[in-house]
Each structure stands twice: as structure tokens, then as C-alpha cells.
Amino acid sequence: MGRSVRGARVLVTGATRGMGRLFAERAAAEGAAVLVLWGRDTAALDEVAGAVARPGLTVRTDAVDLDDLDALDAAARALLAELGTIDVLVNNAGVITSNAYFWELRPAETTHTLRVNTVAPMRLVGHFLPGMIEDAPRAKRILNVASAAGIVPNPRMSVYAASKAAMLTWSDTLRLEVEQAGHRHVAVTTFSPAYVGTGMFAGTRRILLTPELTPERAVDQAWRALLAGRANVITPPTVHVARAARGVLPPRAWDRLARFFGVHRSMDGFTGRR
Template sequence: MSRTVRGAHIVITGANRGMGRLFAERAAAEGAAVLDLWGRDADALAAVAAELARPGVELRTTTVDLAAPDALDDAAATLLAEGRVPDVLVNNAGVITSNAYFWHLAPDDATRTVQVNTLAPMRLVSRLLPAMIEDRGRPKRLLNVASAAGIVPNPRMAVYAASKAALLSWSDTLRLELAQAGHEHVRVTTFSPSYVDTGMFAGTRPVLLTPVLDPGRAVGQAWRAMLAGRAHVITPPTVHVARAGRGLLPSRAWDAVARTFGVHRSMDSFTGRAD
């Protein structure tokens, strides 16, 4: 496990705040040799890099809008042109634009959500994965941050939930494809947390028996699972129960359970980040 990080080249998207920043802190603390921090805010990225600076860690920042395919392609091409093949890629960046019902959501907002949450990780992996497969010098890891919203549908987040459901399905299928093709040195981990207390989902109402997750603990769970090459981490445990209930119960019965537990009203008072 420690060999995966110590001396490794690690790329993290959305590294300027929230869980992305915490992933970067873990990587630096555990001995990464090269830490590539990607995000939209150049000043915030520079501040994170300055805080993490220490002997033995090369810190690089890349300002890129993941909703812009050409910009993403250019950033990935620059990385590979410099001979820098990532050992770990953390697809952490994500957006939610509002808590509007779907028919009130601006089409451009829906498009951006899917671009950043789903298509950007797919595109970035498509650019970097062939080189990661080719380089067998050390274990390779992909960590894709999905969401419990992709498992349990929730009103007022239709596009976000759809984007994360697609990410989850793609990520887990990619894991199977790599194993089937014999590329065992590349492992894929999908992380599906419920609400995490990073500010992104500020104002959400509590769901019965489902606490808002501490970001440090959430990142720790995802990080350890990634190092171990585990397939999928779902947290907290009540999401497992909801997943099973939704699969076993008729739709109307499950809807009644979800309403009782407060799932369907949890986004009513959302005031979190719009991007």
C-alpha cells in the first residue's frame, strides 16, 4: 500500500478546496514525489501548493476548466509530453448548480454538470490510461468520486444524481474491463458518499440515521480503499440499506420509506456552492 504513494506521481482534480484539497494533503504527507493539482482557481491552487510545500515533493498546478474538452485535452497532453505518467489519478472535481426542479434548471447548467461530473473524468482517463497501462514500473490507481445520489434518487438534484449514476456505472465497468484485459497493476476504486461537510451541500436537511460526513473521515475512507485497490466504497452504512431497500421494495413502497426518513426533502433548503 505505501509503495503506491511514496515516490509516486499523483494527479488530483478539484484540488483547490474541499475533498480535493484533503486528498492532496494525504498525498503530500505520505511521500508523493510529484503532486499535480488541477482546478479552475489559479490563486486557490497556488495557495494549496504553498501550504503543502516540503522537501522531496514537487508541486505543480494546472488551471483548467474541466467543462472545456479542448482545455482538458491540452492539459493531459502536456503532462504526457513531459513524460509524466500518473501513478494515481483522483477524479474528484464535481459541481451542482442549484436545487431547482429539473424543468426549472437552465439547459446550460445541466450540460455543465454532466460535462464536469461525468464526461470530464471519462475524457481524462481516456487520455491518460493507455500510458498508465503501459507503465508497469509500479502499481497504478484510479479513484473516481461518485455519490450516494447516484444510488438513491433524490428530488431537486436530478441532473447531479444522473451525472453521478453514470460516473459510478462507467467507473465500475472500467474496473472489470481492466481486470478482464489482464491489466492487474491498474485498479479502479469508486467512492459514493452521502452529503459531505465541505460547503458544497450547505443547507441540506438531515436524513434520519444518515449523518453529514466529516470530510477528513470521508477522504480517509476513500484513500485507504484506493490504496488497497477496493472496487467500491459506499458511506455511511445507511446508504447500503437504502440501496437494498430500493432494490427489494416496489417503487411506491420505497418512495414512502424515503419520504419518512427525510430523503426527499433533504435538498429543499440547499444553499451550497453553485459551482
């Protein structure tokens, strides 16, 4: 894809705030031809659309609740009917409902988290990937935003962690399937950051040697990886260390180490967005 998305048709989910808005701004600044913004809040979508508007860019907004799979399907079909296909899909939208222990969660919270964080991205790729494959040799990119929570277990976020672990494994397997099938013009990138300061995880406690990422830094890392077609980005580097340590240490030894670094208490003061 080169150094930019110039001339591309780009879809960003969760585009009204946080990283999603920054992804939208990045696509517009780099000369995307069509920018499709998905979110739940119509007024917020209109505000972002106005902020990113510029000559030569067509901005489309769709108010879509990713928990409503029928609505998701309908919106995807309508978009395909209008554009034929897209060039870049940024599966950014995500939710976490609380910092409750698993047995304290309402069943609806569990279902909601899994639908938005895992099932919806899969469903979207199911709609758009066939057209991306057929539109060879034009470069295509899929960015799936997972989380370090899917790599390192952390109390008080069990369902969120499970949804992101599933996202991570599915996304990287999808990458392998696309490559094995010979569709070299399509690249799938999985982005797994630790806490990002978007407000979604407000109130979380600091983890030793693991600074909270700024949204700008996180999006820059993810975007550059998307353009380059890199397979995985895990950030910051301490997450790599934690993954390696968890792989070689006995479970109880890893638990003690994680407690020492503050991982297991990082969600105690969570007040972030639901």
C-alpha cells in the first residue's frame, strides 16, 4: 500500500472518539478518497465528519450498533452496494462493561462484550474480505485492534480479556489463511496495546515499567504497521517480556511476578467508559 492510503476507500468502526477518531483523521490527512465512519452516536459522527472534511474526500457516516448483528449486516450490505468493495478496514470499536468479577457480571454484559469485540469484527470481515480478494492486485489492508489483555491474564476484566484473546487468535489465523490462499495483495495486521489513555480505561492503576500509551502514539504504531502490512504489533515492549515470562515460569511463579508489577490490581480503580 506504500506510505499512505491516498485514493483508498477506508472504513473505521468506533470512529467518534479515542483511537477511532484518530484513525479517521489519519486516513483523511493522507488523502483517502472515501472515508466511512461507523459509530452509535449520529451527532458525534456528524461532528467527526465535519472535522475531517476536505476537498476530494467523500465522507459517509452510518449509525450502527455493533451489538445488533442484523443492523451490522444491513449496513455492510448497503455499503457494498454503493462502493463495490473497500480497501482498508479498521476494526477499532470495543467495549468493556465494568471491573466486576466474572460471577458478578450480568449475562447480558458478557454477550454484549463478545458481540462487539469479537463477533462484529468477524462478521465485518466476512462481508468485505471476498470483495477485497477479488479486487486484486490493488492493495488491501485489515487492521484488527486486539489488546495486551488477550495475552496477559488480568483480574476484573475476564470477558474483555477473553474477547480480545479470541480477536487476536482469529486475526492472526486469518492472516495465515489469506497468505496460504495466495492473496498477497491483502494484509491482516493485529494490534495489541496495553492500556491506552482514551478514557476507556480511566482509573486503572499504573503497572510497573508499563506506561500508559497516548492515543496518538498507539494509533501511529498501528497505522504504520497497517500500511506496511505487518503481521502483529504488541506494545509497549514490556508486554513481550510478560508474554515470554508467562510462557516459561510455573503458573504460581508468574502470578507472584504479575502481582509484584501491579498487573493484578491494575483494574481495581477502573472508572472508564462502559
